Amino acid sequence: MDKRIIAAGTAEAENRFRRVGKRVPKLDAWExxxxxxxxxxxxxxxxxxxARILYSKYPHARIIHIDPSRAEKLxxxxxxxxxxxxxxxxxxxxxxxxxxxxxxVRQYRDEVAAVAAVDPDVAxxxxxxxxxxxxxxxxxxxxGEAMAEGAPLVHAKKGTNxxxxxxxxxxxxxxxxxxxxxxxxxxxxxxxxVTHCCLGTAGCVADFHPNGNLxxxxxxxxxxxxxxxxMKVFDALGLRGKKVNVVQVKAGGxxxxxxxxxxxxxxxxLLSYYTGRPVKLVFTREEEFFATPGRQPAIIKIAQxxxxxxxxxxxxxxxxxxxxxxxxWGATTPTVMVMPVSSLYKVPNIRYEATCVxxxxxxxxxxxxxxxxQITFAIxxxxxxxxxxAGIDPLEFRLINANTPxxxxxxxxxxxxxxxxxxxxxxxxxxxxxxxxxxxxxRGVGVAALLHVGGGARIYRSDGCGVILKMDDFGKxxxxxxxxxxxxxxxxxxxxxxxxxxGVKVTDVTxxxxxxxxxxxxxxxxxxxxxxxxxxxxxxxxxxAKEKILAAAARILKHDAADLYLEGEQxxxxxQPGVRxxxxxxxxxxxxxxxxxxxxxxxxxxxxxxxxxxxMSGNLSAxxxxxxxxxxxxxxxxxxxxxxxxxxxxxxxxxxxxPMLLEGQLEGGVAMGIGYALMEELxxxxxKVLNPNFLDYRLPTSLDVPKVQSVIVETDDSEGPFGAKGxxxxxxxxxxxxxxxxxxxxxxxRLRELxxxxEKILAAxxxxx
Amino acid sequence: xMFHQITLTVNGSLFTVMVAPGDTLLEVLRExxxxxxxxxxxxxxxxxxxTVLFDGRPVPSCxxxxxxxxxxxxxxxxxxxGDPGFRRLQENFVNRGAVQCGFCTPGMLVAxxxxxRTTPRPTEEEVREAISxxxxxxxxxQKIVEAVLAAAAIPEGSRGPDQLSEGGDPANG
Numbered sequence: 035m036d037k038r039i040i041a042a043g044t045a046e047a048e049n050r051f052r053r054v055g056k057r058v059p060k061l062d063a064w065e066x067x068x069x070x071x072x073x074x075x076x077x078x079x080x081x082x083x084x085a086r087i088l089y090s091k092y093p094h095a096r097i098i099h100i101d102p103s104r105a106e107k108l109x110x111x112x113x114x115x116x117x118x119x120x121x122x123x124x125x126x127x128x129x130x131x132x133x134x135x136x137x138x139v140r141q142y143r144d145e146v147a148a149v150a151a152v153d154p155d156v157a158x159x160x161x162x163x164x165x166x167x168x169x170x171x172x173x174x175x176x177x178g179e180a181m182a183e184g185a186p187l188v189h190a191k192k193g194t195n196x197x198x199x200x201x202x203x204x205x206x207x208x209x210x211x212x213x214x215x216x217x218x219x220x221x222x223x224x225x226x227x228v229t230h231c232c233l234g235t236a237g238c239v240a241d242f243h244p245n246g247n248l249x250x251x252x253x254x255x256x257x258x259x260x261x262x263x264x265m266k267v268f269d270a271l272g273l274r275g276k277k278v279n280v281v282q283v284k285a286g287g288x289x290x291x292x293x294x295x296x297x298x299x300x301x302x303x304l305l306s307y308y309t310g311r312p313v314k315l316v317f318t319r320e321e322e323f324f325a326t327p328g329r330q331p332a333i334i335k336i337a338q339x340x341x342x343x344x345x346x347x348x349x350x351x352x353x354x355x356x357x358x359x360x361x362x363w364g365a366t367t368p369t370v371m372v373m374p375v376s377s378l379y380k381v382p383n384i385r386y387e388a389t390c391v392x393x394x395x396x397x398x399x400x401x402x403x404x405x406x407x408q409i410t411f412a413i414x415x416x417x418x419x420x421x422x423x424a425g426i427d428p429l430e431f432r433l434i435n436a437n438t439p440x441x442x443x444x445x446x447x448x449x450x451x452x453x454x455x456x457x458x459x460x461x462x463x464x465x466x467x468x469x470x471x472x473x474x475x476x477r478g479v480g481v482a483a484l485l486h487v488g489g490g491a492r493i494y495r496s497d498g499c500g501v502i503l504k505m506d507d508f509g510k511x512x513x514x515x516x517x518x519x520x521x522x523x524x525x526x527x528x529x530x531x532x533x534x535x536x537g538v539k540v541t542d543v544t545x546x547x548x549x550x551x552x553x554x555x556x557x558x559x560x561x562x563x564x565x566x567x568x569x570x571x572x573x574x575x576x577x578x579a580k581e582k583i584l585a586a587a588a589r590i591l592k593h594d595a596a597d598l599y600l601e602g603e604q605x606x607x608x609x610q611p612g613v614r615x616x617x618x619x620x621x622x623x624x625x626x627x628x629x630x631x632x633x634x635x636x637x638x639x640x641x642x643x644x645x646x647x648x649x650m651s652g653n654l655s656a657x658x659x660x661x662x663x664x665x666x667x668x669x670x671x672x673x674x675x676x677x678x679x680x681x682x683x684x685x686x687x688x689x690x691x692x693p694m695l696l697e698g699q700l701e702g703g704v705a706m707g708i709g710y711a712l713m714e715e716l717x718x719x720x721x722k723v724l725n726p727n728f729l730d731y732r733l734p735t736s737l738d739v740p741k742v743q744s745v746i747v748e749t750d751d752s753e754g755p756f757g758a759k760g761x762x763x764x765x766x767x768x769x770x771x772x773x774x775x776x777x778x779x780x781x782x783x784r785l786r787e788l789x790x791x792x793e794k795i796l797a798a799x800x801x802x803x
Numbered sequence: 804x805m806f807h808q809i810t811l812t813v814n815g816s817l818f819t820v821m822v823a824p825g826d827t828l829l830e831v832l833r834e835x836x837x838x839x840x841x842x843x844x845x846x847x848x849x850x851x852x853x854t855v856l857f858d859g860r861p862v863p864s865c866x867x868x869x870x871x872x873x874x875x876x877x878x879x880x881x882x883x884x885g886d887p888g889f890r891r892l893q894e895n896f897v898n899r900g901a902v903q904c905g906f907c908t909p910g911m912l913v914a915x916x917x918x919x920r921t922t923p924r925p926t927e928e929e930v931r932e933a934i935s936x937x938x939x940x941x942x943x944x945q946k947i948v949e950a951v952l953a954a955a956a957i958p959e960g961s962r963g964p965d966q967l968s969e970g971g972d973p974a975n976g
């Protein structure tokens with residue numbers, strides 16, 4: 035088996051833990067292999083209606099008139115809504131996106147009308163009966179053209195297509211550093227649209243109750259922020275004092291796609307309000323492709339320099355982001371992109387500027403890495419060029435500049451644990467770097483490093499997670515967590531952490547993330563934060579529960595509490611092995627004795643971090659995750675095909691709470707990264723998605739993804755739960771530059787655009803010769 | 804709209820249902836019989852999430868018109884869960900981390916089940932080929948391939964090699 039754990043900086047014995055560090059199967063896996071798990075597609079409520087949405091036929095047009103009358107008369111249709119017969123609800127963090135468009139459409143996927151009917155087929159038929167009269171307007175699809183004087187304005191009232199989001203960071207003196215550098219490289223990298231391709235399409239069920247309260251069933255990653263968002267509907271409808279309950283449905287994949295709320299959810303809610311019945315809306319695959327915001331494209335102008343000895347001197351980045359017609363989280367990816375710009379390697383002088391521009395293209399949101407895959411492609415591809423100029427092996431070059439524990443970066447990140455050097459050495463060993471580098475003959479090796487937040491990210495005023503822990507009369511534990519499991523296995527990780535602390539079986543811990551009614555607040559499943567933040571919250575609640583239990587045991591046993599501990603569902607004594615009390619028995623005694631007591635604990639953990647200041651500086655995360663990807667490829671000079679022969683993904687995880695699930699994140703993230711590098715592209719022509727299906731948008735299959743060597747580096751982070759850091763996104767971050775560097779090593783061509791298709795590689799080979 | 808009556812065997816039981824001309828087998832299974840273990844991922848036969856055993860072959864049920872299922876025998880994840888060979892696959896998927904979001908899992912299990920019936924000791928390449936029509940966005944396929952190979956390595960009639968099976972706990976202090 036190609037599985038290794040490198041303990042980098044921990045002296046403790048491997049056997050320190052009994053549940054943490056073990057390959058515990060996911061707690062919900064049996065439900066899933068039995069076909070019992072209920073996804074949104076499977077959810078049925080009594081008397082439920084089905085909704086479909088009518089989208090714009092133009093990328094930019096004035097709506098002259100909408101006539102829903104024929105649709106309304108179709109038997110089985112219960113409501114037809116448009117921007118003209120509903121109150122306006124604007125969403126997106128800049129409030130620029132009306133959920134039903136009125137007066138004007140700004141992209142092909144704009145929601146113009148929606149229908150609720152007795153079944154989905156009737157709803158679809160009704161859409162064809164809605165007549166919309168448009169007057170087409172000049173549109174703009176290129177962000178450069180959108181910035182030019184006289185360009186068509188996507189939002190006329192704003193007077194410009196440039197968003198008022200001046201993302202800027204600087205440290206040191208870039209111009210002086212450039213002057214004093216021995217080598218400087220300046221290039222432009224271009225990244226296009228890709229999308230999440232969740233196997234389960236998006237959808238929700240909205241249920242407005244007779245009392246005016248609202249329940250929304252949704253596979254969201256942010257049920258508490260969604261709860262706040264959905265309350266906009268009450269304001270719009272003039273309802274006072276009502277409540278939203280967001281019910282968490284198991285996600286058939288998420289990867290950032292469910293990190294915001296979207297028009298389809300509000301439309302479903304409105305349809306439920308107007309019909310007084312539960313309404314379900316589920317995207318078709320085609321809608322999933324064109325109506326789910328994808329990963330943010332970017333044009334990245336980047337320059338870096340180094341000394342003759344290979345020490346990085348400066349990094350200068352100027353980016354333009356095509357925001358599309360509306361603002362979701364895609365526009366905020368520069369807040370993450372600045373992180374590797376400022377803090378991947380020791381670079382004293384930094385300048386960073388990102389501009390987001392409205393166009394009539396589709397808009398974008400979060401997708402695994404949140405901008406990091408785009409910027410790391412540019413940084414890490416260019417590092418290889420710089421290393422070559424300096425005459426230094428690219429892996430050595432990275433080691434010269436590698437971050438180290440205890441460092442404070444130019445962006446004021448306080449690096450606590452850092453296993454970057456160990457990750458790079460793991461790539462060297464796993465790839466056979468020293469033997470294989472520069473051998474040519476169509477084969478090549480490449481490496482790329484990465485940095486991501488590993489201890490939450492304070493991008494919202496709270497980065498907290500609430501937890502309530504309770505124990506029943508039989509020693510079983512229920513953990514109500516605000517965190518969301520999207521399939522990555524955070525429920526199991528939380529159960530392991532709690533079981534470790536309470537000395538019970540992992541399977542005796544039930545982790546519940548069901549609804550905003552039930553659990554306490556959490557900011558959401560993003561920023562690779564759940565193990566770290568929700569894990570810390572659960573650990574602290576478990577500690578409180580343990581203290582209550584041991585205090586009660588001390589009274590009953592007439593024994594010093596400090597000499598007692600929990601293990602094997604028992605209270606045991608360190609000094610007297612004969613002293614034992616069954617945990618379940620103790621819990622019942624506590625419960626049923628006079629003045630009864632039950633064990634309940636709660637905790638709200640908000641990591642000790644700072645929001646970025648006006649210069650985008652501050653200690654954003656309580657820990658930072660480093661890693662390195664290494665790859666060996668074979669490039670066919672005749673066809674341009676890239677075959678991956680070997681892949682190493684080494685991540686500094688702090689501590690592997692569950693090595694099996696961690697490997698699953700590494701292997702799955704790498705597969706997504708390989709798709710981004712070599713295959714995937716959402717093709718747009720004048721704002722229209724041309725390939726909204728799995729035949730034309732090729733997702734990696736079992737034949738495209740190689741066996742990945744997962745290397746877990748453990749640096750035992752001081753703030754992490756049992757030393758763990760977040761790792762959800764890093765495996766998807768550095769695949770593209772590692773592969774690009776390997777392609778260069780193999781055939782000597784440098785690709786600065788993704789995906790690196792055979793056609794592009796072949797063209798580059800021909801250009802060179 | 805003209806409705807037709809069809810009769811088919813699903814998971815060993817006979818069902819008679821009325822179907823419209825455009826209805827697919829997938830819709831019959833999910834909407835009329837309530838067998839939601841079979842998933843709709845694309846409705847165009849490209850993702851494999853709706854794979855069922857159809858007269859002994861793995862078929863994307865979204866491509867089978869309901870009327871073409873008349874008189875046929877269909878097995879889905881719900882019915883196959885009683886089969887010892889399917890159970891071994893399920894155990895290995897669970898114990899070896901082959902499940903993340905789980906949406907592709909039922910179709911993936913059916914594809915793997917058919918492979919092991921025809922090729923009881925497949926190579927890794929054969930496993931990768933057999934599941935190449937089943938898309939997974941979470942796992943990178945590696946643990947799925949390992950699980951299928953591990954299930955194939957178990958002698959008939961024995962329980963899995965792992966002690967971490969259902970309800971198991973590798974570290975029960």
